[in-house]
Amino acid sequence: MEDLEVLRRAFEVGALASRREIIMGMQRFFVARLFLVGLLAQSALGQGAIEHRKFPPLKGPYVKLTDNFRDHTNFNVETVRGMASARDGTFYAINTHGSMLVWFADGNPEPAGNWGTLNNPVSLAVFDQLAFVVGGTTHALAVHDRFTGEILSVVSLPSEPGDLVIDETTSIAYICSQAENVVVALDVSDPYGIREIERHVVPGEAPRFLNLDTHPVSGERVLIVAPMLSGNNTVPRRGRSGVHVTLEAATGDIYNVSGLENGGLPDEDLIVLPLVGGVRPAQLSSGREAGTLMLEHARNPLTGEYWALTVDLHNDIAGQRGESELRGIFATNALSIFAPDALSAPRDLPDRIIDLDDEDPFTAGPQYSASSAVSFPYALTFVPETSSTLGGWGFIASSTGDRVAVLDPNGNRLGTLPLPAGAIPRDLIVDEMATSLGVYCWGTNEILVFLLADLTHPPIVLALGVDPTPASVKAGRAIFYDADPSLDGHVTCASCHVAGGSDLLAWKLSGLDDDQKDIMVTQSLIGIQDTPGYHWREERSVREFNGAFVGLLGHDEPLDESPGSELDNFVDFLFSLQPHANHEQSRRRVLDDAITPQVFRNGLSGSAVRGQDVFLFPTVLERPCGACHLPPSGTAGVSVADGALALPRAQTFGVAHLRQLNHRDQDIVVLSDPILGPDDVEIARGGFGLLHSGVVPDILAFAQGFKAFTPQQHADMAAYMHQYDQGTAPAVHVAIQLDVQGTEVAEERIRDLLLRQARRGWIDVVATGRTTVQGQPRELRWLYRPGPGGNEGVFEPDGISAPNLTLAQLSLLAQAGIANYVFLGLPPGNGEMWAHDRDGDGLGRQAEASLGTDPEMTDTDGDTFPDGYEVLHGSDPLVANASVNDTTPPVVAPGFPWLDHTAATFAKFFIECDEPVRLAVEASVAGGPTHQTMVRQPARRHTVVIQGLDRSFDGGVQNRYVATIRAIDLSGNETVSQLEFEMLEACRGIEALVVNDLQWVRTTPMGNTLDATAEILVEFERDAPFQLPAPGQVVVAQVFYRTDPIDPWRLVSNVNSTQLRQDFDIRTIEEDGAITVQEYNVLPGPFLLSPPTDAQGRTLITFNVPDPGVPPGGALELRLGIQAVLERSPGHTPAVPVFEYSSIEVWSMPATASEHRGVEFAF
Structure with missing residues (x-):
């Protein structure tokens, strides 16, 4: 125990030289801690019922933290309410990207003023002489004098605020928090004494849009809230374990529970809250079954009907299993309309739902066209009923279609206003006189003003000012939010990865028939740069997701992969996305037990400080949680086996990072239905919780899955995970x-x-x-x-x-x-x-003024060189130059490059230079491959993550890398630096196998038949120079065909081969020593079983495929797909094959390169 305290103190003072020492320390103290915890556990069990005891709150440092070091950090704050008109005719807007409040007056398109405000403002309201600005990254409300721009007061807000509305009759402002799921009411009558009056918990996830409403029947004034991630009444059905069950039973399914007696989940899409002074009823009035993602909503001033924009997601299509079956059709962009008397009782249903993409609903069948689709309908506004001709007309902004749809008062489509490419409209406003429509274009950072008297007239352009987002990130952002290239223009990445995050739903995305999977919850793309690999199984690099543009979204072509083009820009955008800080942690960025004082569902309070110890030190498990969920991100970049699913390709899962858990930790609903199981089932309120399948309802339930820990340790670990750092300091907000x-x-x-x-x-x-x-x-x-x-x-x-x-x-x-x-x-x-x-051009505001350069443009003369760079090297920034006379290499700042941390498969470092540079990084280990990482967007400060590195191994095999970093300035001058770092060991308890080579050695086509032989190399999961062959392994393969590149692969059932078997058996040694032999049914046959691999790990598969039948115009392709690598059991023969159950989890499909998981032949 003395040694343990020494290690603990070393953690606290940061005395350990590396996290390798931490891991070694964990292993060193395993025996002593196991003995001690075993005694404590026995003592606790002997006490009978658990008694809740309060502990004095503790504070302590995080063992390891990380940050992102850049010139510009992208929190991807999507504007909610970007424009406001004052009664005197002046017009205000926020520049979300540039963190400015902008004032327009007298109809002049040039700003009358622009003033600094909170970082990344998200919403704006004008009231009396004041402008109220809600910060999207600064979690606060700023009150500006709207004529001078001066900030009169600032009030802190709950995390990730969204919409802002002000009840002018009472001087009360209502603001929602998308992270904490609350609405706060503030008295704003005195700008110097703003105070919070009430706080309402919203029973839904991520409320973004608010509307102050007067009910046309009751006359009651209320606040209507839309939880953006409202769910769609679907829940996970767990798969069954065992080799004898079928594929359909083994993999989970998605079940719609709206037909249950109690209506299933709450699924409340619109929630009615009382205003300040009102009484909150026991059950709130609400609207349900309107859609899955709830966006702006308002009451039509002419008809009294309530309109709500929505994206309805289709993750429960009957019979659907594969990704290809969802191609371009997994979402409907809709307008849900409630009758005037609705929303006055719980769970009201829409009167009708209109498919906004159907450009002619009066013609039978949907009439779809990408040029008119209203994808991701985000913003809504109406012409006031006072207009004699246009009263009640509605305008809907298609945020991923770059257009505005025009609808009559009944919701019928009248026309479309086209917007510039990449506009990404986020807000709409009609002036009180009903003369103009303002469109807030978040993507191009401008406002377009259309005249209602002539909507065909070119709009007036109001520039919002500088957008400091790097050029490649802007270009990638435009791709992420562009639905037009998708099938019928319906969907984008953002349809499910909402704002870069997650829709909180599970999907069935098997690669039929070759790559069967379990159901999988949409993962967030925020903060993924330093959490490789990607997808739940970690089988893809981020660049390999390019296939989803064709296969899932329905593009005709994948993104251009040439250097510096579409795919590079898209990746730059993804890697720029950063999470907000964890709202459940201390602003001082320490573990603080006083912040999580609640009693968990097991009746105990948790200590985050003690929870970190339980998480990081070996106790009752051979390895601690932190050996795999390695701080600071929560992942070591490795995969582990999940023994519950006897499907080799779906057996291995990446160790998920622990960021943004607070967004998936929801209230619990208990459901009863035979399909879900014989007992009551705890379900996350939105349908899906933690793990890849969403079957674990909350963080405590995840901790309780580790039965060896005591109930107090479960509570402590849950408290620690509630405060897990996101890689962003809370003080950023x-x-x-x-x-x-x-x-x-x-x-x-x-x-x-x-x-x-x-x-x-x-x-x-x-x-x-x-x-x-x-x-x-x-x-x-x-x-x-x-x-x-x-x-x-x-x-x-x-x-x-x-x-x-x-x-x-x-x-x-x-x-x-x-x-x-x-x-x-x-x-x-x-x-x-x-x-x-x-504008990031290297010149300050005063220097720009004296030189005459544009302070809102990086490159005033358009010659590709930033203004400051030209001035520094004697060129005129107002005259285009083909080159700049710069022969001086960039200077790397003292202390850089700085290694932030390493894991098992990646390393993260920071670098700063005295001028903008691109980076070319090469990392290699002696005798092994070289890994290249390119950073093409020039900047002074960079965060770089080198991915795909080779881990170290037990037994003293250490992989020590040397990274050569070339910093290249805008004229091609370069400076070279080096970093050395050692990789950590993987946390997997077994040494996995990989297929490291798969290629045809013979292909003899004749018509549409094929005689073929393929050679396969099986090795232990070690890369150069430490490869070891794996002899004696049997490779299980199947043959598939397709006749169109966009079609799924289909199993060939009439393969001819001496290696062919319709089935095989699996031998299982149970915990009590009993041995069972069962037929393997999880995958349907037939199978090709290779001879055992030789001493070099190689084997051959030979087969013949008859003509499967090709339709006219079809192009036949065949695929030999690897399904498993298995170990023979005693008594195994080629005629009666029997394999060990334990070997199902040994082949690591994610660690096998994609080109070695299957090999194809095109006729």
Whole structure:
């Protein structure tokens, strides 16, 4: 125990040199901890019933944290309410990308003013003399003077706020939180004394859109909320284990429970909340069965009907099993219309649902066209009923179709307004006089104003200003949100990966018939750069998802894969996506038991501090949880076997990271139905919870799946996972105002919460606001520069003539009434662009003004060189140049490249240079392959993750890599740096097998028949230079055919071969030593069984395929697909094959390269 305390203290002070020492420490103390915990467990069992005991709350550091270090961090904040009109005719908008409040006046398309506001504003409202801005990344509300832009006050909000609406009759603002599933009500009557009055829990996931409504029948004023991820009443049905069950029984299924006696899940799509002062009833009024993803909603002012936009997802199509069967048809973009008297009782149903993609609903059958589809209908507005000719007309923004649909008051389609490619419209507004329609284009960062009197007239363009998103990320964003190339223009990646995240549904996505899978919940794409590999089974690299554009979305062609083109841009966008911080962790980024004081469902309170110990140190298990779910992301980048499913291709799953668990940890609903099982079943409220199949309802249930732990340890681990760090410091979302009110308190908060974390490298700190200079107010932005040796530093202004000031000096100015600032936390590396160089061209605001360059364009003269780069090297930024006279290599900043962490298969590092650079990285181990990683988007700061590396092994086989990093500037000058790092060991208890070669050695076609022989190499899961052949293994294969490249593979049932067997048996040694032999039924035959691999791990499969029948115009292809690599049992013969059950999990399909899982032949 003394040694254990030494190790614990080493964790706390960061004394361990590497996490390899942590893992070794875990293993070293395994025996002692196992003995101790065993005694404690026996003692606990002897006490009978569990008694809840409170423990004094503890605080402690995380063992390992990570961040992302970039010039610009992309939280992908999707604007909710981007425009607002004032009664005096002035017009306001937020620039979500550029973090600005923009003011337009007198019909002028040029802004009358633009002012800094919270980071990535998401919603806006104008009331009286004020503009209210909700921050999307800064989780706060800023109150601006709408004429001067000055921020009068800032109020913290719950995590990931969304919509904002203000009841002007009571001066109460309502704001929803998409992470905490609440709506807060704020009294905004006094801009300097805003206070929270009420907080409503929303019984649904991710509420985004709000609407203040007066019910046309009852006259009651209410707030209607739409949980964006509302589910569709589908739940998982667990598969059955065992080799004797059929494929349909072994793999899970998706079951719609709306027909149950109690209506199944709540599935409430619209929820009616009382306004402040009202009484919340025991059961809220609601609307259900409107759709799966709920978007903007409002009441038609002419008809009184309630309109709700939705994307309805089809994950429960009868008989569907394969991905190809969902191609382009897995979503319907719809308008659900409720009758005027609806939404006054629980669970009201829509009066009708209109397929928005059907351009002519009066013609039999859907009339679809990509040019008119209303994909992902996001925003909705109406012409006021006061308009004599257009009253009640509706406009719907197709956010992934770049168009606006025009509908009559009954919901009938009248026409379409086309928008520029990549517009991605997010908000619509009709002015009170019903003369114009404003369209907020999030993708192109502009507002288009159409005249209602002539919608065919070209719109007026209102520019919102700079979008600092890197060019490749912008291009990738346009691909992600573009439905037009899909089948009939219906769907995009965003249809399921909502805002880059997850729809919280499971899907049946088998690759028929060759690659059968279990049901799988949509995984989030946010924060995946440092959590490889990808897909639940980790069988794909991120680039291999290109096939889904054709196979699932229905594109005619995959993305262009040439360097720097579509696929590179798409990957850049995906890898840019970063998660918000965990709202359940301390803002100080430490484990804090006081934050999770609730009693869990097992009757116990959990300690996150103790839970980290249980998670990371061996106790009753051979390896701790953290050996696989390795901090900081929660994954070591490896896969493990799941013994429940006797399907070799679906047996191995990647170790899932532990980020964004809070988004999948839902309330529990208990259902009873024979299809789900003989007993009551606990289901996550939205239908699907944790694990690949969603069958585990919440975090505690996941912890309880490990039966060896005590109930207290279950609670402790659950508390720890509730506070698991997301790779983003919570202080990134903090805003603190420093003005004449409460200056000393604010100063201490800034110093304690923001500056302290900036000195640790977790965040950047900036300030924006007013400073009075020579009697004139000036808007300045300031960037905090930490001092050397951990000392407090200074704030550097964006004005050339202003001096650097300390926080204490800024505080004195505020106390004297000379300054008013809002201090913001930002992700590390973001501060310089946010405070000094909004367009990222290397020039500050004052320098741009003196040079005449455009402060909102990186490259004013359009010659591909940033303005600052040209100025630095003596070129004119206003004259296009073919080249710049730069012969100086970039300088790598001191302390860089900096290795952040390694896992078993990837390494993450940061690098900073004195100028924008591209990166070319080559990592190799002696005698092994070289892994190349390219970063093509120039920037000064980069986060790089080298993927696909080879793990170290038990027994002293250490893989130590050398990474050569070439930093290349815009003129081609380069500087070379190196990093050395050692890979960690995998956590898998067995050494897996992989197929490392599969190729034809003979193919003899004759017409549509084929005689063929393929050679297969089976090795242990080790890469060069440590390969070891695996002799004595039998490869199980099947032959498939198709006659069209977009068709699924179908099993050939009439293969001829001496190696052919219709079935085989599996021998199982039970826990009590009993031996059973059963026929393997999980996959239907026939099978080709190879001879055992030789001493070099090689074997041959020979077969003949008769003509399967090819339709006219078809093109026959055959595929030999590997299904298993099995170990022979005692008594096995080629005539009566019997294999060991334990070998089902030995072949690692994900670790086998995709070209070695099957080989194809085209006639």
